[in-house]
Amino acid sequence: MRISKLIKLVLIRAIQIVLIGFLLVFSTSVYAHKIEPNWVEVTQNEIQLPKLDSVFNGYKIVQITDLHAGDGIDRAQLERVIETVNAQNPDLVVITGDHVSRKPRQHIELLDTLAKLHPRDRTISVLGNHDVFNDPAPIRAALDRVGITLLENSIYTIKRDRATLHIAGVGDVFAKDDKLDLVLEQLPPTGAAIMLAHEPDFADETAATGRFGLQLSGHSHGGQIRIPFRKGYLPELAQNYPLGRYQVKEMVQYTSRGIGMIKIYARFNCRPEISVFNLVSRS
Structure with a gap:
């Protein structure tokens, strides 16, 4: 009888452990697939920029990337x-590539939402590897x-009186389009x-x-999945400076870390x- 009761207790505890493990995996999966991808963080960074004229003090650039x-x-x-x-009241918005991942027309058509960006000066963009390896045209x-200025080995200059701030953009490095x-x-x-x-x-x-x-x-993408002692998945040309x-x-x-996922x-x-x-x- 004692052995039978012991076996029952062991089985109950094992079932409890399995259920807890299942709930943990399930809840983590829901969080990682549904919650965190929609939980956008706005990071604030102060950059002391060499050669920046004092008239540009407080100039605000908002970056989004990897849509x-x-x-x-x-x-x-x-x-x-x-x-x-x-809502950040940007002077300038920059998009640093990978607007889409694939060719389908409905994906390209989603880019018309970018017309709703309203910086004081301009929205400027460069292409990424996913843009180029599909069809960049x-x-x-x-x-x-939608009125976005695309830089491909070129510059865009912002002027305040006689002062200038130059925004440069190279073609995609992965595709060897950079010059x-x-x-x-x-x-x-x-x-x-700024590059x-x-x-x-x-x-x-x-x-x-x-x-x-x-x-x-x-x-x-910051690695997308970051757990202790691991950097997450980091693509080529993002090994040295992957995050921040x-x-x-x-x-x-x-x-x-960007917006979208792969x-x-x-x-x-x-x-x-x-x-x-x-x-x-x-100064």
Whole structure:
């Protein structure tokens, strides 16, 4: 009898452990697939930018990246992101690549929501590897329709009286479309300069020029799934600067966790991010 009761107790405890384990796995899965991907964090960053004229003190740039529209993120989610971006009262909005993941027309059509972005000056974008490896032509056309300036090895200059702030953008590095020499040819010798490059590890080349005070990137998604002692999934060209702020020589590199997802379409300990940068001059 005692053995029988002991067996029953062991079986009950085993069932309890299995149920607790199941509930833990289930709740974690729901959180990672449904809750955290929609729990966008707005990060605030103060950047002291070399050569920035004092007239640009407090200039606010809001970065979004890796939208992957239509591939795990729908129109309603994009509109909520845009509403949050506009609530920051940005002077400039930058999108650092991977607007979509795939070719289907309905994914491209979601980019019309970007027309609702309302920065004081402009919305500027660069292409990412997913944009280029599919078909960049309809993406270029979609961005043009909504009034977004696409930089492909070119610059856009913002003026305040006689002061200038230069925003540069390279073609996708993964696709070997980057031409930093062309960018430098167009870049005036005066005025602060910021680089937009989808892949963050390009920061080594950008910093080596000594001309840029800040590079903004995406691509890594921050790893998406971050657990202790592991960095999560990090793609090529996002190994050195995968997440957040780094000092690369005299330049600040910032890698945003982005908005969308790939692969397993989940996030854990790696919330989607809207990055806000408040510029400060050294003088």
